[in-house]
Amino acid sequence: MSSNKVVEHFQPNFEAWIQQFNEWQSRIGFESSWLGDYQFEIKFDWGTAGDNIEFGDFEGMPKWERRMQVPQQNIRDAIINMVSVQGDTEFASVEQQWHLLESAPTEYDRKSALRIMCEEQRHGWQMAYVLCNYFGDHGIREAQKLLERNSSANPIRGEDDRPRLLGSFNEPINHWIDFFMFTHFIDRDGKFQLKMLSTSSFKPLAASMGPMLKEESFHLGTGANGIRRIVTQGVIPCALIQKYVNKWVSTGLDLFGVDESTSAEWAYVYGIKGRYDERDSEVDADRKHLNEESRGHYFDELKKEMVAINARRKDGEPGLLIPSDKFNRSVGKFKGDRHDIYGNPFEGGDEEWEQYIHDSLPSDEDEAQLEEYFKEEWIQFRELKE
Amino acid sequence: MQAHVLLSIDREQIQPFFERVPELFEAYHGLESQNPEGYHELLYRVYRPYTNRMFDMIDEWMGFGQRSWHSDVGREVVLMLYAIRYPDTLLLESLSDEVFLDIRRISGYLHFMKHTYTIWDEDTRKGLARLGINIPSTDRADPFIYGAYISAIELLKELAPFYSFMEHDVPRQRLFQAALAGYGREG
Numbered sequence: 001m002s003s004n005k006v007v008e009h010f011q012p013n014f015e016a017w018i019q020q021f022n023e024w025q026s027r028i029g030f031e032s033s034w035l036g037d038y039q040f041e042i043k044f045d046w047g048t049a050g051d052n053i054e055f056g057d058f059e060g061m062p063k064w065e066r067r068m069q070v071p072q073q074n075i076r077d078a079i080i081n082m083v084s085v086q087g088d089t090e091f092a093s094v095e096q097q098w099h100l101l102e103s104a105p106t107e108y109d110r111k112s113a114l115r116i117m118c119e120e121q122r123h124g125w126q127m128a129y130v131l132c133n134y135f136g137d138h139g140i141r142e143a144q145k146l147l148e149r150n151s152s153a154n155p156i157r158g159e160d161d162r163p164r165l166l167g168s169f170n171e172p173i174n175h176w177i178d179f180f181m182f183t184h185f186i187d188r189d190g191k192f193q194l195k196m197l198s199t200s201s202f203k204p205l206a207a208s209m210g211p212m213l214k215e216e217s218f219h220l221g222t223g224a225n226g227i228r229r230i231v232t233q234g235v236i237p238c239a240l241i242q243k244y245v246n247k248w249v250s251t252g253l254d255l256f257g258v259d260e261s262t263s264a265e266w267a268y269v270y271g272i273k274g275r276y277d278e279r280d281s282e283v284d285a286d287r288k289h290l291n292e293e294s295r296g297h298y299f300d301e302l303k304k305e306m307v308a309i310n311a312r313r314k315d316g317e318p319g320l321l322i323p324s325d326k327f328n329r330s331v332g333k334f335k336g337d338r339h340d341i342y343g344n345p346f347e348g349g350d351e352e353w354e355q356y357i358h359d360s361l362p363s364d365e366d367e368a369q370l371e372e373y374f375k376e377e378w379i380q381f382r383e384l385k386e
Numbered sequence: 387m388q389a390h391v392l393l394s395i396d397r398e399q400i401q402p403f404f405e406r407v408p409e410l411f412e413a414y415h416g417l418e419s420q421n422p423e424g425y426h427e428l429l430y431r432v433y434r435p436y437t438n439r440m441f442d443m444i445d446e447w448m449g450f451g452q453r454s455w456h457s458d459v460g461r462e463v464v465l466m467l468y469a470i471r472y473p474d475t476l477l478l479e480s481l482s483d484e485v486f487l488d489i490r491r492i493s494g495y496l497h498f499m500k501h502t503y504t505i506w507d508e509d510t511r512k513g514l515a516r517l518g519i520n521i522p523s524t525d526r527a528d529p530f531i532y533g534a535y536i537s538a539i540e541l542l543k544e545l546a547p548f549y550s551f552m553e554h555d556v557p558r559q560r561l562f563q564a565a566l567a568g569y570g571r572e573g
Contacts, residue, residue, distance in 0.1 A: 003397070004545075048547045198548075213548035220553050228555070383433035385501040386472055 003047030014132045024147040029156040045210030053201040056271035063203040087127030092169035095154040108384040119215040168251045181248040184223030189255045201271030229380035234314035254331035256295040264290040407550035407565045414568035448494040472502035475533035489527040501557040512570030
């Protein structure tokens with residue numbers, strides 16, 4: 001097996017899925033002509049996938065390259081579930097974001113967003129390919145479902161009865177502040193998920209992650225740069241930006257799943273999803289707290305990134321901060337708890353809490369205020385090169 | 387030259403470099419002599435239509451003295467910069483000797499005005515040599531030598547595994563060029 005491979009000939013079941021994909025693009029409002037000469041390719045990096053299972057109860061055995069090598073049906077089901085969730089997020093983000101193309105602040109931003117949407121669709125293709133080609137009828141059905149669910153936030157075809165699987169992917173992305181926050185905070189979660197799957201015991205899944213991670217780094221960079229450029233420009237006050245940080249960080253933290261997760265533990269036991277730093281870590285995994293550990297790495301990275309963003313602030317602007325991991329959580333042990341953005345227990349009644357949430361998260365008034373700022377030069381200009 | 391570079395690459399020889407790209411980049415790009423803040427500013431402050439001030443800013447970052455070109459030469463360079471499309475290098479042949487004899491300067495303009503072309507740098511050339519990619523040393527803007535240089539860096543970008551791609555605020559060409567320069571200095 002060569003170390004890098006682009007698949008050029010597809011099986012009939014994947015060809016059929018491509019037809020469904022084309023229909024999906026039309027349904028959600030994404031015009032295929034926007035892709036220009038971009039070609040969707042199936043890419044595997046077998047060189048970074050590893051030959052032997054790297055952790056869990058099957059450690060040391062050869063990685064599974066085909067469905068029938070996977071020793072138990074429940075492991076096959078768990079792999080299908082992992083691939084489906086990953087694929088679901090890829091298509092969802094396009095449903096959430098494509099409508100922003102016409103309001104891009106610069107041509108550079110429009111092209112960057114378009115490239116991200118092309119690559120997210122390619123990632124979705126990759127996951128559908130794995131489902132269709134490695135998991136028989138069950139996989140084919142799950143690949144179809146990737147195109148049947150729809151982000152509730154899609155401006156043309158939002159569907160509350162068949163929403164996308166994860167909360168962040170049903171959140172509306174109303175404008176470019178949301179877009180940069182999403183690519184910085186939510187795509188960063190995506191990087192963590194892809195990295196955790198890059199050591200998977202199912203080799204085609206592990207080999208899919210290298211090319212996806214390479215592309216994902218551009219998506220994160222677009223988000224981080226976008227926020228830095230907004231802060232550098234200094235038109236939108238940091239106090240207003242902070243509210244969007246509060247919103248997207250809390251939903252990003254939720255994406256790592258429940259605490260003391262048994263499904264994360266089983267995924268580790270099966271070797272299908274490792275820790276973020278699986279290949280570098282010198283300590284044994286705490287199998288009962290895998291999601292907490294990943295979330296902790298993510299949280300630390302957010303704080304580090306925020307230092308770089310704050311360095312661009314104009315004089316007199318308050319520093320942006322990453323809110324506490326206890327604030328505004330919908331998943332995990334702090335779900336529904338009342339903590340302020342610093343992590344202190346909230347002292348006050350229901351009415352005061354509602355006011356605090358109103359003041360800490362974007363409100364309708366904030367959205368209206370943003371529209372006014374968007375009439376100015378609100379983001380540092382960057383030229384589209386070439 | 388380009389075909390030779392692309393065909394003769396030794397994947398085992400380049401692997402140790404790929405594992406160190408983020409560390410090498412951070413160390414080299416962060417050097418005081420590299421003025422990282424100034425570099426980042428140029429990414430945003432150089433755009434069409436190109437002005438003398440933009441050339442001055444690039445010259446300053448690259449450490450060059452005042453340009454003393456005849457006005458015709460300046461116009462010729464600007465026209466070349468508008469016309470050239472990555473990865474073409476043959477247009478360099480159309481330049482007058484005053485410019486043609488200075489590959490570093492012209493590569494700096496190409497880098498900051500296009501973000502795709504790579505800065506020509508002796509340490510980077512040595513870094514490529516350590517990977518088994520031998521690019522001749524030159525001061526001239528030879529389109530074939532410079533073409534081989536940028537093609538080699540483009541190929542490394544293509545072959546690099548995901549862990550070479552750190553998150554950063556620079557074009558990927560700069561990421562690999564700076565990492566290669568750091569690697570070249572070690573040798």
